[in-house]
Amino acid sequence: MSAGPIAAPGTTSTATSTATSTAVADAAGTSLPVLGRIDVEAGREAIVAHIRDGARLIRRRDIAMIHSAGLGHVGGEFSVIDVLATLYLHVLDISADRLDDPERDRLILSKGHAAGALYATLAAAGLLDPAALDTFMQPLSKLNGHPDRKKVPGVEANTGPLGHGLPIAVGTALAGKLDGSRRRTFVVLGDGELQEGSNWEALMAGAHHRLEHLTAIVDRNRLQQGARVAETNDLESLAEKTRAFGWHTLEVDGHDHGALLDVLTRTPVAGKPTFVIAHTVKGHPVSFMSDNVAWHHKVPDADQVAAALAELETP
Amino acid sequence: MSTGTTDQVLHDCRDAYAATLIELAQADPRVVAVVNDSVGSSKLGEFRNRFPDRLINVGIAEQDMVGVAAGLANGGKIPFVSAASCFLTARALEQIKVDAAYSNHNLKLCGMSPGMAYGELGPTHHSIEDLAWLRAIPNLTVIVPSDPDETAQAIRWAASHPGPVFVRVSRMGVPEVNPTGYRFEAGRAALLRDGTDVTIIANGTVVAPALDAAHDLADLGIQARVLSMPTVKPLDVDAVVAAARETGAIVTVEEALTTGGLGGAVAETVVQHHPVPVRFVGVPDVFAPTGSARWLLEHFRISPGGIVDAARLALGR
Structure with missing residues (x-):
């Protein structure tokens, strides 16, 4: 697929975009096409290619959004975009005309500070008008710095304060279990976020209620806002901890779309929720951002955007 | 008493x-x-x-x-x-x-x-x-x-x-305080007793002592209106403003801190719409000591006697 714009209504000019950022976006070709969800019939190779290119285009749009807004969390967005793209561009059983369907799959982004990545992914999946992305964090925008379910179709829970998503996901999965439904609930967590005790309350509850249609995915980028997780309040051994809490724990390269696809489409283990440790790199794959704590919420300038986009030119 | x-x-x-x-x-x-x-x-x-x-x-x-x-x-x-x-x-x-x-x-x-x-x-x-x-x-x-x-x-x-x-x-024993056929409406006060001199606004466990206080005030020649205010938010602004306008003084009664709860809500409304004297009965800005619930209500004078005194202070008599 070409790197250039395919169909991008409204991405080049709005009342709220600054001239500078629009110029950056235009010149660099960060317009985001509506890619839609690819069906299983397409075959694994095509699905993986669809997700891979989608993730690349989402990153291009996201960095332009952050530059334009002058705010955002680029490091933790780039680490989680491959997970989000895998979910929204294939795994989740949702569509724009079924966002109120009780039987839809749910995704809760517990690390709500990655809202920019979520919005760009929702747009790529055809669940959000791409034109809205230009309003990211502008006054009165529905695209808040953290997601709001009342304003953004496809958002299931308002998140931002950490440690909220997993309990909500447990409740959503429990509702499905009470209904005898096979619908799936996914929750995407940050690794630093697991320092919040509410997660461990919910890990106990998820296992206790044998929520096999619940999958938690941790974006294990090993950096939190101020330092390495291991230097702050270490999580290791996370796999052993979550197994001890009664979850079926898997580890995966969180930037390997094929591996993510395989893990996230596996048949659940009977009677156990699944915990996926997605090993990621904060700022991936941009060379000067990768694994660099400085890029937690640093905003790239125009030159840095151009340099990043150059690295995101081809799949 | x-x-x-x-x-x-x-x-x-x-x-x-x-x-x-x-x-x-x-x-x-x-x-x-x-x-x-x-x-x-x-x-x-x-x-x-x-x-x-x-x-x-x-x-x-x-x-x-x-x-x-x-x-x-x-x-x-x-x-x-x-x-x-x-x-x-x-x-x-x-x-x-x-x-x-x-x-x-x-x-x-x-x-x-x-x-x-x-x-x-x-x-x-x-x-x-x-x-x-x-x-x-x-x-x-x-x-x-x-x-x-x-x-x-x-x-x-x-x-x-x-x-x-x-x-x-509530777990504390309370009597039935609402009349037969009473219909609760969210956001609406209930008039439990009418009066012209002062309005007592209460909710929860302390509506009963508010009614008792109104009875005692009548013996003193003070006709108290009693409003039950089950919905603290959204507050029944119309009922509060009418009470201020028609009775000229208000006492709030609650089993809670007087700061920020029912008293706070009523005071905010009165100050903006029709300022009149307001007195608060409840727990002041302290952690309560140990004691039974009934002892504590009496300790903080969230009681008929305390409400009567608050009404007299509000009325200046």
């Missing part, structure tokens, strides 16, 4: 709560209960017997409890969170703000044994701050029923209202 204007058979409002929840659950499969090991303290044993799958006990984990309730609401259920008000509102305050109110999830928060019901257990177990905390949260309805019938009606209303609601459910 009061001669009493109310029936003196005392009721535990949790009984009405539990019976109503069973009635709702029978009628609507979406109704579920969520507890933090608080089955007994919420009197939900019979609910659990009848609907074992729909009694979700997350254990001693209040943040998880409210988050799970939000998720259940997302999944189409109508969860009634039932937990001691002190732990529900303090430990899970951010979940109440974000997962319930800001997210507009359709869940109900039922604060058991609020105020100073756990008097002897001390300030850790008192829930006198809850009204001030929760009244500060947008998109959350806050209800303090006064007796079993009003509790049952408030719970039925909460089930029918598509949004987050907090209801205080």
Whole structure:
């Protein structure tokens, strides 16, 4: 697929975009096409290619959004975009005309500070008008710095304060279990976020209620806002901890779309929720951002955007 | 001291709560209960017997409890969170703000044994701050029923209202204070006694002493209006303004801190719309000492005598 714009209504000019950022976006070709969800019939190779290119285009749009807004969390967005793209561009059983369907799959982004990545992914999946992305964090925008379910179709829970998503996901999965439904609930967590005790309350509850249609995915980028997780309040051994809490724990390269696809489409283990440790790199794959704590919420300038986009030119 | 204007058979409002929840659950499969090991303290044993799958006990984990309730609401259920008000509102305050109110999830928060019901257990177990905390949260309805019938009606209303609601459910014995045929309306005050000299605005467990105080004031030649104000938020502004205009003085009575709760809400309204003298009966800005609930009410003069004195101070006579 070409790197250039395919169909991008409204991405080049709005009342709220600054001239500078629009110029950056235009010149660099960060317009985001509506890619839609690819069906299983397409075959694994095509699905993986669809997700891979989608993730690349989402990153291009996201960095332009952050530059334009002058705010955002680029490091933790780039680490989680491959997970989000895998979910929204294939795994989740949702569509724009079924966002109120009780039987839809749910995704809760517990690390709500990655809202920019979520919005760009929702747009790529055809669940959000791409034109809205230009309003990211502008006054009165529905695209808040953290997601709001009342304003953004496809958002299931308002998140931002950490440690909220997993309990909500447990409740959503429990509702499905009470209904005898096979619908799936996914929750995407940050690794630093697991320092919040509410997660461990919910890990106990998820296992206790044998929520096999619940999958938690941790974006294990090993950096939190101020330092390495291991230097702050270490999580290791996370796999052993979550197994001890009664979850079926898997580890995966969180930037390997094929591996993510395989893990996230596996048949659940009977009677156990699944915990996926997605090993990621904060700022991936941009060379000067990768694994660099400085890029937690640093905003790239125009030159840095151009340099990043150059690295995101081809799949 | 009061001669009493109310029936003196005392009721535990949790009984009405539990019976109503069973009635709702029978009628609507979406109704579920969520507890933090608080089955007994919420009197939900019979609910659990009848609907074992729909009694979700997350254990001693209040943040998880409210988050799970939000998720259940997302999944189409109508969860009634039932937990001691002190732990529900303090430990899970951010979940109440974000997962319930800001997210507009359709869940109900039922604060058991609020105020100073756990008097002897001390300030850790008192829930006198809850009204001030929760009244500060947008998109959350806050209800303090006064007796079993009003509790049952408030719970039925909460089930029918598509949004987050907090209801205080008292354990301290209270008499029936509302007239036969009383209809609870969310956001509306109820006129329990009319008067022209001063208005006493009360809710929850202390509506009965307010009525007793009005009786005693009449003996002093002071005709007190008594408004029951079960909904602290949204407040019945019209009833408060009318009381200020028509009676010229107001006394608020609550089993809570006077800062930020019913007293605060009434004062904010009066100051903006029709300033008149207002006096507060409740707990001042202190942690309450240890003592039984009834002893504590008397200690803080949340009593007919205390209300009479407050009314006389408001009237300057």
